[in-house]
Amino acid sequence: GAGVSQSPSNKVTEKGKDVELRCDPISGHTALYWYRQSLGQGLEFLIYFQGNSAPDKSGLPSDRFSAERTGGSVSTLTIQRTQQEDSAVYLCASSVNRRDLNTEAFFGQGTRLTVV
């Protein structure tokens, strides 16, 4: 079966341009997470979607960052007016997320974003 799929795998963009990163979660997974990881650093939480509930956006670093999840499945993370400090690997994860399960989160391979 397919795992979490992210595209593109690599993206080089010029400072000031907008970028869109895509995540296709595992089918049936209601929870979806976006994280950011700078070189040699830990995972930085960005945003969390759970079903039809309002997303938890508490980790978005600025209003240049936004994300949506259409139809409870595919998610897009958009970064407007990119800055060099946005360069990082952007990781998406999904999980089944039920009350009665110790749910495992499955990660995609990430999108490596480089802002030049």
Next chain:
Amino acid sequence: RKEVEQDPGPFNVPEGATVAFNCTYSNSASQSFFWYRQDCRKEPKLLMSVYSSGNEDGRFTAQLNRASQYISLLIRDSKLSDSATYLCVVNRGTGFQKLVFGTGTRLLVSP
């Protein structure tokens, strides 16, 4: 204070050594706990869940101390292939689960 805290390391150990990592969490309502492993330039993957009674998987033992709000991971007979970053993950609990990741502890096993 971060919700999940780990010593970033690195922990440098020789092959065959036993090494232990701790992780503390601040939300007492947390229900589920995990250790993930992340290899260099790869995505994190589940290593093991952590159960209240403690659990073992081969050379790896995970334990939970709810009273003190910490989780531990013990690796016995370290192998070179154990070199990685180990991420502590906590589920906040109460309703739908949001997984909170620690920033990881780096382990380097040398010959």
